[in-house]
Amino acid sequence: MRVALFLTCINDTLYPDTGRAVVKLLTRLGVEVDFPLTQTCCGQAHYNTGYRHEAEPLAVKFSDVFREYEAIVTPSGSCGAMVRELYPRLGERARAEGRGDVLAATLAPVVPKTYELTEFLVDVVGVTDVGAYYPHTVTYHPTCHGLRSLGLGDRPRRLLQAVKGLELVDLPGAEECCGFGGTFALKNSDVSAAMGADKVRNAESTEAEVLCAADNSCLMHIGGTMTRLGVGMRPVHIAEILASTEEEPLV
Amino acid sequence: MSGTFIGMPAFPEAAREAVGNRTLRRNLRHATHTIRAKRAKAVAEVSDWAALREAGRQIKDHTLRHLDRYLVQLEESVTAAGGTVHWAADAVEANRIVAELVKATGESEVVKVKSMATQEIGLNEALEAEGIRAYETDLAELIVQLGKDRPSHILVPAIHRNRGEIRDIFRSEMGAWGRPAPEGLTDTPAELAEAARLHLREKFLRARVGISGANFMVAETGTLVVVESEGNGRMCLTLPETLISVVGIEKLVPTWRDLEVFLQTLPRSSTAERMNPYTSMWTGTTDAETADGPRTFHLVLLDNGRTDTLADQVGRQALRCIRCSACLNVCPVYERAGGHAYGSVYPGPIGAILSPQLRGTQSEIDASLPYASSLCGACYEVCPVAIDIPEVLVHLRERVVQGGPVTRAGNKVVLKPAKGHAAERAAMRAARWAFGHPGALRTGQRIASRSRRFHPRTLPGPGRAWSASRDLPPVPAEPFRDWWQRTHVTGRGAGAGSAGDQASGHDQGDGK
Amino acid sequence: MSSRDLILGRVRRALATAGEADTPYEQAVSRDYLREHGERTAEETVDLLAENLTEYRAVVHRTNAEELPNVIMRLLALRGPRYVLVPPGLPAQWMSAADPTRVHDRAVSTPHDLDKVESVVTGCAVAIAETGTIVLDGSPDQGRRRITLVPDHHICVVRVPAQVVSSVPQAMERLAPTRPLTWISGPSATSDIELDRVEGVHGPRTLEVVLLSEE
Numbered sequence: 009m010r011v012a013l014f015l016t017c018i019n020d021t022l023y024p025d026t027g028r029a030v031v032k033l034l035t036r037l038g039v040e041v042d043f044p045l046t047q048t049c050c051g052q053a054h055y056n057t058g059y060r061h062e063a064e065p066l067a068v069k070f071s072d073v074f075r076e077y078e079a080i081v082t083p084s085g086s087c088g089a090m091v092r093e094l095y096p097r098l099g100e101r102a103r104a105e106g107r108g109d110v111l112a113a114t115l116a117p118v119v120p121k122t123y124e125l126t127e128f129l130v131d132v133v134g135v136t137d138v139g140a141y142y143p144h145t146v147t148y149h150p151t152c153h154g155l156r157s158l159g160l161g162d163r164p165r166r167l168l169q170a171v172k173g174l175e176l177v178d179l180p181g182a183e184e185c186c187g188f189g190g191t192f193a194l195k196n197s198d199v200s201a202a203m204g205a206d207k208v209r210n211a212e213s214t215e216a217e218v219l220c221a222a223d224n225s226c227l228m229h230i231g232g233t234m235t236r237l238g239v240g241m242r243p244v245h246i247a248e249i250l251a252s253t254e255e256e257p258l259v
Numbered sequence: 260m261s262g263t264f265i266g267m268p269a270f271p272e273a274a275r276e277a278v279g280n281r282t283l284r285r286n287l288r289h290a291t292h293t294i295r296a297k298r299a300k301a302v303a304e305v306s307d308w309a310a311l312r313e314a315g316r317q318i319k320d321h322t323l324r325h326l327d328r329y330l331v332q333l334e335e336s337v338t339a340a341g342g343t344v345h346w347a348a349d350a351v352e353a354n355r356i357v358a359e360l361v362k363a364t365g366e367s368e369v370v371k372v373k374s375m376a377t378q379e380i381g382l383n384e385a386l387e388a389e390g391i392r393a394y395e396t397d398l399a400e401l402i403v404q405l406g407k408d409r410p411s412h413i414l415v416p417a418i419h420r421n422r423g424e425i426r427d428i429f430r431s432e433m434g435a436w437g438r439p440a441p442e443g444l445t446d447t448p449a450e451l452a453e454a455a456r457l458h459l460r461e462k463f464l465r466a467r468v469g470i471s472g473a474n475f476m477v478a479e480t481g482t483l484v485v486v487e488s489e490g491n492g493r494m495c496l497t498l499p500e501t502l503i504s505v506v507g508i509e510k511l512v513p514t515w516r517d518l519e520v521f522l523q524t525l526p527r528s529s530t531a532e533r534m535n536p537y538t539s540m541w542t543g544t545t546d547a548e549t550a551d552g553p554r555t556f557h558l559v560l561l562d563n564g565r566t567d568t569l570a571d572q573v574g575r576q577a578l579r580c581i582r583c584s585a586c587l588n589v590c591p592v593y594e595r596a597g598g599h600a601y602g603s604v605y606p607g608p609i610g611a612i613l614s615p616q617l618r619g620t621q622s623e624i625d626a627s628l629p630y631a632s633s634l635c636g637a638c639y640e641v642c643p644v645a646i647d648i649p650e651v652l653v654h655l656r657e658r659v660v661q662g663g664p665v666t667r668a669g670n671k672v673v674l675k676p677a678k679g680h681a682a683e684r685a686a687m688r689a690a691r692w693a694f695g696h697p698g699a700l701r702t703g704q705r706i707a708s709r710s711r712r713f714h715p716r717t718l719p720g721p722g723r724a725w726s727a728s729r730d731l732p733p734v735p736a737e738p739f740r741d742w743w744q745r746t747h748v749t750g751r752g753a754g755a756g757s758a759g760d761q762a763s764g765h766d767q768g769d770g771k
Numbered sequence: 772m773s774s775r776d777l778i779l780g781r782v783r784r785a786l787a788t789a790g791e792a793d794t795p796y797e798q799a800v801s802r803d804y805l806r807e808h809g810e811r812t813a814e815e816t817v818d819l820l821a822e823n824l825t826e827y828r829a830v831v832h833r834t835n836a837e838e839l840p841n842v843i844m845r846l847l848a849l850r851g852p853r854y855v856l857v858p859p860g861l862p863a864q865w866m867s868a869a870d871p872t873r874v875h876d877r878a879v880s881t882p883h884d885l886d887k888v889e890s891v892v893t894g895c896a897v898a899i900a901e902t903g904t905i906v907l908d909g910s911p912d913q914g915r916r917r918i919t920l921v922p923d924h925h926i927c928v929v930r931v932p933a934q935v936v937s938s939v940p941q942a943m944e945r946l947a948p949t950r951p952l953t954w955i956s957g958p959s960a961t962s963d964i965e966l967d968r969v970e971g972v973h974g975p976r977t978l979e980v981v982l983l984s985e986e
Binding site for chain 2: 773774775777778779780781783784785786793794796799800801802803804808816823827878881882883886892899901902904905909915916917920921924939940943948949950951952953954955956957958959960961963964965966967968969971972973974976
């Protein structure tokens, strides 16, 4: 099976390790991965900040870049939700504005074949034990768009539970938002920071070494709060844990 | 809207104060977490919750789609049952109608059931200006009224107060309004409730005019429904000779049977009970022989921005709201910012989409409300009528930054983009341009990588909004795409659908 | 233009561009929610009613027609009221053993008159097991709404199993919307202090429900 990695602009720029981990993990599982270099951004930040019309060309570009692949895999719950949940809405709104069905038709092909990484592993590849080794105590934060928009459910936890050496501990208030929310983190920075601090305190109370999530934008906020508060926990993307093996452990 | 909210600072500024208030944070956290777990349990008890939620959504959508027809039907039913129907286009008109109806009775005081509609129009203040004193009888509204405070929650307007603060307010203020608080009043909730019972009883027994809102109005029968807990509603609805109900036009349902859906979803969503202690249903007035309840009944149907909201195809779903406040109780932003920061009687997620629609997005506070959310979606998940609050929030953000056609006071107008978003708009356009040109994006990434040793972990200027509380992640030595090209592209081609990553390569979709 | 016409005009203009399907009411709502939750025998339904009433702090008693007058007598004797209100159509038999002076509600009774009465005894229209609710509809054995509101002690007799339904939808079928209706689920309560429930505010602080078996 040949799939496209949609890494997302944040991961490409700031978290290349996550991208390398996805490639390593999928390759190990026999999935042929391609990274179309013309990919950029899904348009989520534009859309969610109120610039829907600015998001449209980015969505069209996304469709152009990815439409020929069998499947599109992304290590981001929120970017995955942008494509799956909000691209159809872009089409609907264009129609309601009297611009016909062109946008809806352009975006339609990529919607059903875009998968968040853990969803792709469990539902498409059909594995929960990916042969990973990660001898650490981990607590898992389900990010909002993965949890509520994509309905990832217990997939990430099932994957983590199957990792050799990994001890998974429950995060109190796990389903509460970490306070990132894209431009919310800037526009309402006080509330955002208060939410982040509460999330970090909850994570700290688990005494885990690592806080894991399936979205680096949330981890950027949580991790930035952790270092600021002097909490000695590491934020780690789930892809990096699943890619880690006894032969090639994640450092 | 109530005059007390004019001149509210924008949400982030008001929220900053609340975030720093430790007592408030503790009170809100305690209350919202208490009710959250209970609601989840009450909802889980009902195996067909999803079907009830969907039916509730459909009933409300259908009613809104035919609102004119059902309003006329309601008017006929209420009139036939002995009531009188009044129509109020805005707050000023509604207040004038109510004041005139009260004056016509010769009374100078009224007892009130908690009602969001009368809070919204600032009825108490309007009556005061006409020499009529309105006594709030709901315990939380009483706390707010005695404390000269503002409501901060839809269901529990005094949620920001803890028991100790409530005792202090009762001790110091009750005497000025009537029967003083009992000697030695403690802060146990049972004693506080008893103090309210004693204080209000004399007012109930002598009241000749009652004012209420309603949770539901049934078009086919003319029946009004008030859902409550304390019995103050029953007192106001049955003891006075005259009853005036002020109700938003969206509170309508077509048939009697429709109530079977909402009487299951509302109590479980709001107070997390299988059923609230008291629900009153009345249809007009009873005859002289029965003499059960008020002899005179007036229904004031309130627009006040609701028809403008109805005109917006995305935003109109806010009119499905049954005011259960489940969205407030699960909202992480509400929990930390508190209700007052929303600058409206409608706080929380529902307030963030309702206030800017009822009042328009022109004021600073209303333009900031659509951003008072991290879009986490917890509100949508618990909403018993499936209002997609994140969808409407984003829609209203678009209205703020882009402007566009809206309806205000029944007239179609075209809004200009709000001030203060010019820099953001330029940044969004620049980002869109860069994302349309992968080459330009890569150049930016490379510059960032090469200069990474010089990057601070905190930022000056506007970046302080991030770095005041969070460190920045370090910039990696090379972006992923450079690594990929180094390790995968050579000799293998750049992958399907790709024309390389030259700036001149793929520019489709960049036509705007 | 009247405000009525103004508002209706605004509504019609707001909907004019809707362009949505004009689905008739009967087809607009899918009623695939349950008519009742779970299957129960009549006896189990009565048990559930008792359980849910108790959970919300109503005091539940069970008796038969023969014992009912004594039960009411005892419940009143325990409270020791001087006066007890009775609606005009309450079966005379129910009060035949009671000691306190019976007060009959009249249209001219003022709220202050009612406030002097400590207890009230009524029947009911229907009771809902799943929610622990009794519904009064102003029938002669229940009287005006105010008589079950102002006194602090309410004894409500429910004929079981005849007056008991499982669910809210089943109750709606039995009730006439034109009558003044009061749904009661436990004694008055409030969640207004820290969002936690406390029983006992303005309505009767003691609600006693007597399940009268007619078998």
